[in-house]
Amino acid sequence: MEGSKVVRGLRIDHVVLHGIKRAAKGSGTEPELSQAESALSEQVRTFLQGQLSDALKHRREVVEEPGMSTLPGIIRDVWSKKTTLLAASQVLARNLQSAQPGIGSEGLLMVAQGRANDVPVFLVAKLEHEKGTSAQMEQNPDGALVYSMTFLDNLFFTEGSKVYKIGFFPKASDVDQPLEGFIVDRQVSGSEVATYFRETYLGCAWKQRPEVVTQRFMDTVQEWIDRQDDPEKRSRYQLGLLAELQSQRDVLSVNSFAASYLDPVDRDSFTAHAQRTLPAANMTKDLSLIESRIANIRWDTRSGTVVIASPEAVQNGTVTVEEAGDKTVIKVADDILKTSGSGRFKH
Numbered sequence: 001m002e003g004s005k006v007v008r009g010l011r012i013d014h015v016v017l018h019g020i021k022r023a024a025k026g027s028g029t030e031p032e033l034s035q036a037e038s039a040l041s042e043q044v045r046t047f048l049q050g051q052l053s054d055a056l057k058h059r060r061e062v063v064e065e066p067g068m069s070t071l072p073g074i075i076r077d078v079w080s081k082k083t084t085l086l087a088a089s090q091v092l093a094r095n096l097q098s099a100q101p102g103i104g105s106e107g108l109l110m111v112a113q114g115r116a117n118d119v120p121v122f123l124v125a126k127l128e129h130e131k132g133t134s135a136q137m138e139q140n141p142d143g144a145l146v147y148s149m150t151f152l153d154n155l156f157f158t159e160g161s162k163v164y165k166i167g168f169f170p171k172a173s174d175v176d177q178p179l180e181g182f183i184v185d186r187q188v189s190g191s192e193v194a195t196y197f198r199e200t201y202l203g204c205a206w207k208q209r210p211e212v213v214t215q216r217f218m219d220t221v222q223e224w225i226d227r228q229d230d231p232e233k234r235s236r237y238q239l240g241l242l243a244e245l246q247s248q249r250d251v252l253s254v255n256s257f258a259a260s261y262l263d264p265v266d267r268d269s270f271t272a273h274a275q276r277t278l279p280a281a282n283m284t285k286d287l288s289l290i291e292s293r294i295a296n297i298r299w300d301t302r303s304g305t306v307v308i309a310s311p312e313a314v315q316n317g318t319v320t321v322e323e324a325g326d327k328t329v330i331k332v333a334d335d336i337l338k339t340s341g342s343g344r345f346k347h
Contacts, residue, residue, distance in 0.1 A: 036144035069095075111123075120171040231328040296308050
């Protein structure tokens with residue numbers, strides 16, 4: 001599955017759940033380990049698939065950073081059948097219990113295998129709910145301790161459990177290559193992700209440098225805007241681009257930009273253009289490479305005339321751009337405070 005693809009058709013086939021306890025980092029606390037895979041009711045399975053699919057709309061792309069964590073190697077061992085999902089999940093639960101910083105919150109760790117976009121996927125997800133995970137495990141028909149189906153039904157549909165952290169990894173054609181996947185952290189504001197979860201636990205780095213992706217976003221959107229025939233639209237969309245880049249939001253999204261600033265008739269054209277160079281997933285915004293480019297709007301005319309104005313001047317009508325036959329008219333309704341230059345008029 002390509003890293004920028006939308007996650008479609010998620011199906012959870014095998015699940016192991018472990019209890020993560022509230023404990024101080026370094027305390028040596030053991031998680032509450034299941035001894036078998038969990039049997040999920042179809043109601044809970046469907047609920048979980050919906051929760052995960054919704055959360056993955058906020059995904060960000062990551063790639064394995066060799067030597068940072070044992071999780072990528074554990075996933076490969078499961079895929080190659082060198083270990084079982086149950087054994088792997090118990091190691092991953094211990095790792096998460098010890099990796100949580102400070103007094104880590106309690107909850108459930110879900111380790112699962114399934115399919116999405118017609119390829120196998122491996123995922124880990126931290127589930128949390130208001131009343132914690134103090135419920136006792138029960139023996140299944142084989143005598144193994146697991147969270148009962150009754151408990152899980154009550155947990156999700158009575159107490160309102162939610163998916164908060166996700167590591168999602170599609171199986172690549174070459175499993176020996178660095179693992180690539182998605183990460184979600186709904187417990188941290190904006191697009192931030194807890195460092196311990198991404199680095200210490202998952203062993204991943206960001207796939208693309210945020211400042212480079214932000215620059216590519218600006219260039220890609222600008223290229224599309226410059227191709228529009230209507231000068232009024234070009235100015236309006238240019239304002240939208242600057243507003244998006246200057247906003248307090250710390251993520252960029254092709255679809256969100258189109259929905260927020262473009263006329264419906266233009267959205268498909270823009271999306272098709274943007275997706276040639278930009279990921280469909282959310283992109284972390286970093287303005288360090290483009291700060292000097294987003295302070296003002298600049299118009300370069302065929303005759304060599306250059307007009308520069310602030311976004312505010314366009315928004316309040318001080319500067320307007322209009323069509324006049326086969327020409328574009330740029331009007332500035334303001335007081336001239338200073339005139340300077342080294343050229344001279346020809347009579």
